[in-house]
Amino acid sequence: MVFNWSFSLSYAILRLCTIVVPKKNIALFSEDSSFYECPAKIGENLIYPQIAGKKESMLINSPAASGEKQRVRIKYSPIVEIASSLHCLERPESCPQFEETFQKVLRDMPPEMRSDFDYLSEVTVSWTLAIDLFCYLEQHEIESAKGLLAAFPKLSDIEFIYGMLSGLAPKRTIGRLVKQPQAVSTWSDNAIENFIGMGLARRIVAESSQIHERMARFLKWYWDNVFEEIWRSIGAAEIGCMGVEKKVLAAMSESAYLETFHPGLKVVRGSLTVVDVPECSWQLGDVESIDVFLSAFSGSSLIVNQFDGVLTLFKRIAVVDLESDDIGLEELAEFLKSISSSTKFQILKELYNSPKTTKELAEALDMAPSSISEHLKTLRAAELLYPQRVKNSVYNRFLYENYQAFASRLLTYFDQ
Secondary structure, eight states: OOOOOOOSHHHHHHTTTOBBBBSOOOOOTTTSSSEEEOOOOOOOOBBBBBOOTTHHHHHHOOOHHHHTTTEEEEEHHHHHHHHHHHHHHHHGGGSGHHHHHHHHHHHHEEEEHHHHHHHHHHTTTTTTTHHHHHHHHHHHSSOOOHHHHHHGGGGGGHHHHHHHHOOOSOHHHHHHHHOOGGGGGGGGHHHHHHHHHHHHHHHHHHTHHHHHHHHHHHHHHHIIIIIHHHHHHHHHHHHHHHHHHHHHHTTSOHHHHHHHHHHTTEEETTTEETTEEEEEEEEEEOOOEEEEEESOOOOOOOOEEEEEEEEEEEEEOHHHHTSSSSHHHHHHHHHHHHHHHHHHHHHHHHHHSSSOHHHHHHHHHHHOOHHHHHHHHHHHTTTTTEEEETTTEEEEEHHHHHHHHHHHHHHHHHOO
């Protein structure tokens, strides 16, 4: 779900009056069926890491309770940033720092890819539904961005549609519609009607194979020819910003921290609410965890979604900060420390082949699990690993794109 502060509020309130949304995603549309994103009388977007004036005293004097902080996970993800950047690519003027780059991408895009891009922009509502899809995949996949894109064509129809519909349609219902396509035309759901409208939802189900195929083809082209290079130029800086952001979180309550994301967000009586649209809210007490994605591409948009008990919000990182020589230096030092032994390289090689548990790594390298754990601790500190729970096991996922970003940062640092 993406909100943009640019339209009048009256239609939004009229549209939302019949909606009850304690836990799910909502998107708003204007009367001409173009994607509607919430209105803007609140003021300027808060740009990371600006916290000044009165907010500064709040930052210092309101430390978060330990139970609260454990729910908030600050992340950066090339997987999710791909979709965010495509939302900007569809409207380059919405992302001024990348506008020239994206205009050139559009000019140079091969005709077949441009056809795919235009079709997908339409059916995903300017890639906003793809953002939700990739947030969902990020929760459950344990592959690198490149690995995920390679496996993306094999994603099941049910999982693909579930993500595209932002988790609003039960998987059992989707499975029935996939098996009985004749039922799609009469399928109805109030939550989805209020989210994207049943016309688009039925189209997504009916055309899911075509959408999936064209998206897989386009994403592979986009990663290979455009975004991999973009990520190498900003990845290390995003990691550096994450280190700063963790310090901000440590000094604030959960509610106060969430309100720094965007002037359109407010925590009211335990609910995260869109300002002036109280019907659009999420009960924080019902949320198992809160994922915060730092993004160079969210612009002034407010991006929020929820899947399976995980509330996801995007926080903007100003590109001017990303270009600073100082951003990411501590993390760069941790990176050099993390690859300072042959054993750590062996561990990374094993994890590059496939994610593994600590026990599996110990068996593969013929080492004691306790020794492996110490090496993993260093690699996690350098943001090269991500521990991801799958059922009852914790797998160590090699963040290969982060490795690439750090290596690129090293190559270019002295040339700046």
